Amino acid sequence: MESKRRFYFDYSLLFILIFLIFFGLVMLYSSSSYLSANKFGDSGHYLKLQIRNLLFGLVAMAFLTFVDYRIWKRWGTALYVLAMLLCLAVYIPGLGRASHGSARWLYLGPISFQPSEVAKVASIFFLAMFIEHAPHAMYSVRNIFKVIIVMFPLVGVVAYMNLSTAIILFGICACMIFVASPKYKPFGVLVISAIMVGAIFVSIAGYRMARIQTWLHPENASGDDVYQTLQGLYAIGSGGLFGKGLGQSMQKLGNVPESQNDFIFTIICEELGLFGAICTILLYALILWRMMVIANNAADLYGSLLVVGIMAHLAIQVILNIAVVTNSIPNTGITLPFISYGGTSVSILMAEMGVVLGVSRQIRLDNIR
Numbered sequence: 001m002e003s004k005r006r007f008y009f010d011y012s013l014l015f016i017l018i019f020l021i022f023f024g025l026v027m028l029y030s031s032s033s034y035l036s037a038n039k040f041g042d043s044g045h046y047l048k049l050q051i052r053n054l055l056f057g058l059v060a061m062a063f064l065t066f067v068d069y070r071i072w073k074r075w076g077t078a079l080y081v082l083a084m085l086l087c088l089a090v091y092i093p094g095l096g097r098a099s100h101g102s103a104r105w106l107y108l109g110p111i112s113f114q115p116s117e118v119a120k121v122a123s124i125f126f127l128a129m130f131i132e133h134a135p136h137a138m139y140s141v142r143n144i145f146k147v148i149i150v151m152f153p154l155v156g157v158v159a160y161m162n163l164s165t166a167i168i169l170f171g172i173c174a175c176m177i178f179v180a181s182p183k184y185k186p187f188g189v190l191v192i193s194a195i196m197v198g199a200i201f202v203s204i205a206g207y208r209m210a211r212i213q214t215w216l217h218p219e220n221a222s223g224d225d226v227y228q229t230l231q232g233l234y235a236i237g238s239g240g241l242f243g244k245g246l247g248q249s250m251q252k253l254g255n256v257p258e259s260q261n262d263f264i265f266t267i268i269c270e271e272l273g274l275f276g277a278i279c280t281i282l283l284y285a286l287i288l289w290r291m292m293v294i295a296n297n298a299a300d301l302y303g304s305l306l307v308v309g310i311m312a313h314l315a316i317q318v319i320l321n322i323a324v325v326t327n328s329i330p331n332t333g334i335t336l337p338f339i340s341y342g343g344t345s346v347s348i349l350m351a352e353m354g355v356v357l358g359v360s361r362q363i364r365l366d367n368i369r
Contacts, residue, residue, distance in 0.1 A: 024339035032260035057350025064354030076129030083122035086115035124309030164332035175312035243273030
C-alpha cells in the first residue's frame with residue numbers, strides 16, 4: 001500500500017512573522033503615543049488602528065494560506081487590468097485624493113486605500129503567470145524585453161503618481177525575470193533604461209527634483225523633508241549602542257514628524273540603539289531566508305516565482321526605507337514592512353505572506369532540500 005503523502009508547512013516563517021508583528025506593535029505604540037495623546041486624546045489611537053489593519057490582513061493571510069495558490073494562475077491578467085483601472089481611478093474627481101503633491105489615495109464610499117499597493121501584488125501574480133506560461137522564452141533577450149514592455153503601462157501609471165512605488169514594481173519585475181532567465185547582459189541595459197525613465201518622471205514633478213536637491217545639499221535646504229531627515233539622523237545618532245531605553249525617545253516628541261510612519265526605524269535606533277537596529281534587520285533577513293527555502297522547494301515554477309516576487313517586494317521595501325532614514329537616498333515615503341503604521345500596505349503584505357505559506361503547504365516533505 002502506498003504510504004500517505006506528507007506535506008511541509010513553514011512554521012518557522014510563521015513564528016518569525018508573528019514575532020516581528022508584535023515587535024512592530026510595541027514600537028508603533030512607543031513612537032506614536034505622544035502624538036496620539038496630543039492629537040486625538042488617546043495614546044493608543046494609532047495602535048488600535050494598526051491592530052484593526054492587522055486583523056484584516058490576518059483574515060486575508062489565513063484565507064490565502066489554505067487556498068491552493070494555483071487557482072490564482074487563471075486570474076493573473078484580470079488582476080493586472082484591475083490594478084491598472086484602480087491606479088487610473090485616482091485621477092477621477094471625487095475618487096482620488098492627493099498626498100505630497102501626487103494622487104495616491106482612492107476613496108470608494110467608506111473605504112480608502114492606495115491602488116499602488118494593489119499594483120504590487122497584482123504584478124507578482126501577473127508576472128508569475130506570464131513567465132510560467134513559457135519559461136524557456138526567458139532565455140531570449142527579445143522575450144525579456146517583451147515582458148518589460150507588457151509591464152510598462154502599469155509601472156508608468158504608478159510612476160506618474162508615486163515614483164517610489166514604481167521603483168519597487170520595477171525591482172520586483174527585474175528580480176523575477178533574473179531568476180527565470182540565465183541571461184545577464186540585458187539587465188545592464190535594463191538598469192540604464194530604468195535610470196533614464198526615472199529621470200524623466202523626476203523632471204516632470206517639481207517636488208521630486210526638490211527632494212533630490214534637499215538630499216544632495218541638506219545644509220542649504222529648508223522645509224519638512226530636510227527637517228524630518230535631520231531629526232531622524234539625530235535620533236539614530238543619539239541612540240548609541242544600546243539606546244536610551246524603550247519609550248525613552250526624545251525625538252518622537254514632535255521632532256520627527258509622523259514618526260509612526262516612514263521614520264519609525266529612527267525611533268527604534270534611538271530607543272534600542274545599534275543593537276536593536278541590527279536585531280530588526282536580522283528578523284527581516286530570517287524571513288527572507290525562509291522564503292528563499294520555500295521558493296527553492298516549491299512544487300512548481302509558478303509557486304516559486306510567486307515567492308520570489310514577494311521576497312523581492314519585502315527586501316526592496318526594507319532596503320529603501322532604511323536607506324531613506326539614514327539619508328543614503330532621497331526621501332521617498334516608503335514604509336517599513338509590518339512595523340510602520342499603514343492600512344493598505346500592512347494588509348497587502350499580510351496577504352502576500354499568506355500566499356508564501358500557501359506555497360509551503362504544497363511542498364512534499366521528501367523533496368525538501
